[in-house]
Amino acid sequence: xxxxxxxxxxxxxxxxxxxxxxxxxxxxxxxxxxxxxxxxxxxxxxxxxxxxxxxxxxxxxxxxxxxxxxxxxxxxxxxxxxxxxxxxxxxxxxxxxxxxxxxxxxxxxxxxxxxxxxxxxxxxxxxxxxxxxxxxxxxxxxxxxxxx
Amino acid sequence: xxxxxxxxxxxxxxxxxxxxxxxxxxxxxxxxxxxxxxxxxxxxxxxxxxxxxxxxxxxxxxxxxxxxxxxxxxxxxxxxxxxxxxxxxxxxxxxxxxxxxxxxxxxxxxxxxxxxxxxxxxxxxxxxxxxxxxxxxxxxxxxxxxxxxxxxxxxxxxxxxxxxxxxxxxxxxxxxxxx
Numbered sequence: 001x002x003x004x005x006x007x008x009x010x011x012x013x014x015x016x017x018x019x020x021x022x023x024x025x026x027x028x029x030x031x032x033x034x035x036x037x038x039x040x041x042x043x044x045x046x047x048x049x050x051x052x053x054x055x056x057x058x059x060x061x062x063x064x065x066x067x068x069x070x071x072x073x074x075x076x077x078x079x080x081x082x083x084x085x086x087x088x089x090x091x092x093x094x095x096x097x098x099x100x101x102x103x104x105x106x107x108x109x110x111x112x113x114x115x116x117x118x119x120x121x122x123x124x125x126x127x128x129x130x131x132x133x134x135x136x137x138x139x140x141x142x143x144x145x146x147x148x
Numbered sequence: 149x150x151x152x153x154x155x156x157x158x159x160x161x162x163x164x165x166x167x168x169x170x171x172x173x174x175x176x177x178x179x180x181x182x183x184x185x186x187x188x189x190x191x192x193x194x195x196x197x198x199x200x201x202x203x204x205x206x207x208x209x210x211x212x213x214x215x216x217x218x219x220x221x222x223x224x225x226x227x228x229x230x231x232x233x234x235x236x237x238x239x240x241x242x243x244x245x246x247x248x249x250x251x252x253x254x255x256x257x258x259x260x261x262x263x264x265x266x267x268x269x270x271x272x273x274x275x276x277x278x279x280x281x282x283x284x285x286x287x288x289x290x291x292x293x294x295x296x297x298x299x300x301x302x303x304x305x306x307x308x309x310x311x312x313x314x315x316x317x318x319x320x321x322x323x324x325x326x327x
Binding site: 017020021024025027028031032034035049051052053054055056057058060063068111113116117118119120121122123125126129130132133134136137138139140141142143144145146 | 164166167170171173174177178180181185186187188189190191192193194195196264265266267268269270271273274275277278281282285321323324
């Protein structure tokens with residue numbers, strides 16, 4: 001019997017997968033960099049109000065947040081309006097000045113985003129704003145949801 | 149040496165599972181990522197006033213005083229108005245189309261002052277500020293379309309500057325009176 005040789009393609013038909021991990025790692029790094037894992041635990045209720053004429057803050061690194069709203073108490077109750085910076089409630093409004101000034105030294109282009117509960121009164125906010133002025137943190141942003 | 153050394157296996161690490169590991173991590177970060185953009189009304193606060201110094205005088209005709217009460221009633225230059233009327237009134241104030249004596253000399257001189265009481269809810273204050281911002285946005289859009297045929301948002305920096313010079317946003321947030 002003659003030898004029947006199976007016909008084979010000259011080249012191997014394989015997609016080289018050696019570069020796949022590189023591609024995936026690149027994507028991975030992108031998402032690792034963009035992810036903000038640590039969110040602040042809110043000790044005050046912040047239910048944002050809505051507005052139509054708003055702008056986006058593109059550079060999130062510049063933003064530092066101040067939360068103003070009624071304090072969350074155990075048992076789903078709400079207390080007095082309080083100011084929260086980072087993870088703690090600031091009992092002393094006058095202390096905001098030094099805190100924000102220190103932050104401003106770290107990032108001179110800082111934008112202070114004020115996340116204020118919609119039912120809070122303006123009085124506390126104006127006290128905070130006065131402190132911000134004293135700390136020369138002039139760029140602020142009233143955080144709101146989009147109306148449309 | 150008689151014993152021939154056994155031929156070593158190739159000392160390579162099998163890299164095919166690397167992709168799987170990377171994928172796993174990738175999926176984790178994909179799920180945890182929230183690409184949310186912060187939106188809000190931007191404002192630049194004025195520097196603190198020197199208590200020994202008198203604030204610079206603003207001529208009465210250049211100033212639009214908006215007072216907001218705790219109940220959300222709006223007074224514009226001592227006149228009670230509805231929130232929906234604010235835009236229209238502000239536009240006539242800023243542009244002064246009839247060159248009235250009581251309205252600003254030029255749009256550049258116009259200053260909008262928003263004053264509330266301490267008890268005003270934040271929501272009402274933002275609504276008010278939103279209206280003022282909206283007025284300026286519409287005015288700037290008007291100029292941008294007339295001069296460059298495009299919306300204000302799509303102008304380049306130089307053009308933006310030029311439009312800003314025509315309608316500078318002069319908003320003053322007055323401190324509520326201490327009671």
